[in-house]
Amino acid sequence: MYLRLRIPYIDRVGIVHDITLILAKRETNISAMEVEEGTVFLECQNVIGDHRIEIIKELSGISGVQEIVEIPFMPSKGRAEQLDAILNSVHDGILVVNQGSIITQCNPAAIRMLKLSAQQVQGQPLGPTLFKNLLIQETLQTGCQHNNREVFIASDLGYCVVNTIPLRSNCGDVVGVIAVIRDTRDVRNLMRSMTTSLPMTFADIPYVSPVMEEVLGQARRYATSDSTILINGETGTGKELFARALHSASARANAAFVPINCAAIPDTLLESELFGYTEGAFTGAVKGGKPGLFELANGGTLFLDEVGDVSAHLQVKLLRVLQEKRVRRVGSTKEVAIDVRIIAATNRNLEDMVADKTFREDLFYRLNVIPLVIPPLRERFEDIRLLSEHFFETFCRQITAFG
Numbered sequence: 001m002y003l004r005l006r007i008p009y010i011d012r013v014g015i016v017h018d019i020t021l022i023l024a025k026r027e028t029n030i031s032a033m034e035v036e037e038g039t040v041f042l043e044c045q046n047v048i049g050d051h052r053i054e055i056i057k058e059l060s061g062i063s064g065v066q067e068i069v070e071i072p073f074m075p076s077k078g079r080a081e082q083l084d085a086i087l088n089s090v091h092d093g094i095l096v097v098n099q100g101s102i103i104t105q106c107n108p109a110a111i112r113m114l115k116l117s118a119q120q121v122q123g124q125p126l127g128p129t130l131f132k133n134l135l136i137q138e139t140l141q142t143g144c145q146h147n148n149r150e151v152f153i154a155s156d157l158g159y160c161v162v163n164t165i166p167l168r169s170n171c172g173d174v175v176g177v178i179a180v181i182r183d184t185r186d187v188r189n190l191m192r193s194m195t196t197s198l199p200m201t202f203a204d205i206p207y208v209s210p211v212m213e214e215v216l217g218q219a220r221r222y223a224t225s226d227s228t229i230l231i232n233g234e235t236g237t238g239k240e241l242f243a244r245a246l247h248s249a250s251a252r253a254n255a256a257f258v259p260i261n262c263a264a265i266p267d268t269l270l271e272s273e274l275f276g277y278t279e280g281a282f283t284g285a286v287k288g289g290k291p292g293l294f295e296l297a298n299g300g301t302l303f304l305d306e307v308g309d310v311s312a313h314l315q316v317k318l319l320r321v322l323q324e325k326r327v328r329r330v331g332s333t334k335e336v337a338i339d340v341r342i343i344a345a346t347n348r349n350l351e352d353m354v355a356d357k358t359f360r361e362d363l364f365y366r367l368n369v370i371p372l373v374i375p376p377l378r379e380r381f382e383d384i385r386l387l388s389e390h391f392f393e394t395f396c397r398q399i400t401a402f403g
Contacts, residue, residue, distance in 0.1 A: 002031075003047035003055070004071045007040040010064040016040060018062050026055060032074055043074055093160075093181035096167075097136050099174065101125050113160060113181055114153065129154070139164040139177045150184065150289065158298075158336040159184050159291065184291065185298060199253070200244035206390050209380035215372070222370050223249035228322070230307075230367045231345040233374030239345035240305060242374060247301040252341055255300030258293050263306035271314055272330050275321075281331025294327045294338050301341045307367065308348035308359065319363045342367070 009015050016033075019040060023030055028051075032043035047055060056068050087094055093110030097103055106121045114130060131137050133153055135146050146164045153160055160181050167176035202216055222229055223246045231239045240259060247257045265273060272281075276292030293302060304310075310318060321327050322342065326335040344367045353359035377384060 001046065001048050003042075003044045003052055004074060005042045005044075005056070005059070006069040006071045007042065007059065008038055008066045008069075009040065009062075010066065011038060012064045015062065015064050019059060022058050022062070023055070026051070026058075028055065032076075034075055036075070041071070041074055091186065093179075093183075095126075095134070095136075095179040095181065096176060097126050097131070097179070098176040099140060101131050101136075104176065110181055113183055134162055134179050134181070135164050136177045136179055139166050140174055143168075143174045150291070152332075152334050152336075158295070184295075199248040199257075200241060201248045202245045205238065205241060205245060206386050207380070207383050208386050209382035211375050211380050212383060215374060219246060219372060220249060222246065222372060224251075225370065226251070226341055228342045228344070228367055228369045229372055230350075230370070231343065231372045231374060232350075233345070233347065234376045235347050237374040237376055239347075239374060240303065242372065243301075243303045243305075243343045243345060246343055247303075247341075250301070250341065252300050256297050257301050257303065258297035259303040259305060260293055261305045263309035267311045267314065270310070271317065274314070275317065275327055275329055277330035278332045281329070289329065289331075292327065292329065294321060294340055295336060297340045298338050299340075301343055304342065304344040306346060307344040308346040308350055308353060312358075312360070315360045315363050319360060319366060322363075322366045 007019065016035065019042070020030065020033075023042075023044065028047060029045050030042060031045045032041075034041040044055075056070075059065060060068050087105065087107035090107060091109055093113045094105065094107045095103065095110045095114075096105035103120075103122050103124055103126055106116070110116070111121060120127070126136070130153070133151055135149060135151060139145060143166050145166055146162060149162050150159050151162050152158070160183055162182075163180040165178040165180075166174045167178060169175045202220060205212075205216065207213065207216065219242055229243075229246060231242055233239050243259070244257060247253060260270075260273065262270060272290070272292070274292050274294060276290050276295055278289040281289070321338075324335075325339070326337050328335045350359050350364050350368070354361045354364050377387075
């Protein structure tokens with residue numbers, strides 16, 4: 001049975017010696033001792049019954065000892081349990097590595113993000129790939145810390161945001177590194193929750209015509225599928241409205257909806273917007289690189305508006321992403337696995353473009369898995385009055401608000 005004591009004392013030379021001398025005379029083994037300013041903490045093994053009472057009484061008689069208090073555990077154990085509780089509750093991954101690349105601390109979030117096994121954690125060397133990619137090696141060598149650096153971990157893990165802090169000895173030498181790892185999806189979800197407007201649903205689409213009722217019935221059924229949808233309709237028929245409603249009614253509703261108008265962005269910029277780029281990929285590239293829209297939409301929906309305006313060069317790259325479900329940033333050789341539902345839209349006749357060899361046939365069939373045609377207003381006269389009243393009320397509210 002353990003005896004654990006807290007012994008506050010008035011500081012004097014030899015008080016710790018007197019404590020240990022009493023225990024040695026009684027042939028009591030000290031399994032742990034911690035000394036803080038004005039207090040000694042003791043842990044002794046196999047102390048029971050009268051022996052326990054006698055030790056406490058004799059220690060109380062030492063000059064300078066103020067009191068003897070039994071405690072349930074040593075301070076170091078309490079601190080260790082508090083640290084474990086903090087590490088286990090933090091959503092970010094925390095990894096501590098010494099100068100020999102040995103893991104000294106690793107919380108469950110880091111194990112999950114890095115997909116480490118029980119055999120790869122505390123007390124084991126960190127693999128050379130993670131040692132380098134997480135900037136731990138560089139921090140050990142240079143002593144410089146890194147803040148919010150987006151780094152590539154592995155093809156199946158993608159990118160993460162890393163902060164590194166060097167641990168220094170009393171002499172100033174770097175003896176270890178703390179790496180704080182944040183999943184880029186968590187960062188994007190936080191940004192989206194702060195900036196995204198209210199979701200659009202099928203209930204927000206005004207109509208009374210039978211033809212629109214049929215189209216919305218189709219769209220509701222299509223929303224439950226995870227297949228690619230191609231929305232066809234003239235300009236102004238509400239293709240993006242339908243795309244947003246499809247996303248809101250899908251299993252991906254809580255993830256990102258990322259729209260891009262392929263006709264509004266020059267071809268030279270569209271590639272880097274869709275696929276992202278690495279640092280130094282081209283003149284003007286942002287330091288640290290930038291994720292593309294495929295990565296930003298990971299787990300959610302990417303809406304490719306006016307997909308018929310995509311160049312032949314980008315059609316090939318887009319087809320590869322749809323087939324492989326992997327994306328490679330411009331200037332990089334590393335591929336990242338993605339899980340994105342594609343909703344595309346166009347006001348062009350893609351079948352005619354396929355016949356004219358201006359749109360790839362294989363890409364067309366990849367996009368046209370589920371076709372959805374939005375009729376123009378001239379084919380649904382019943383909706384004209386309803387839409388007129390809807391917009392009239394909307395504009396009146398806006399004028400009143402600014403009034």
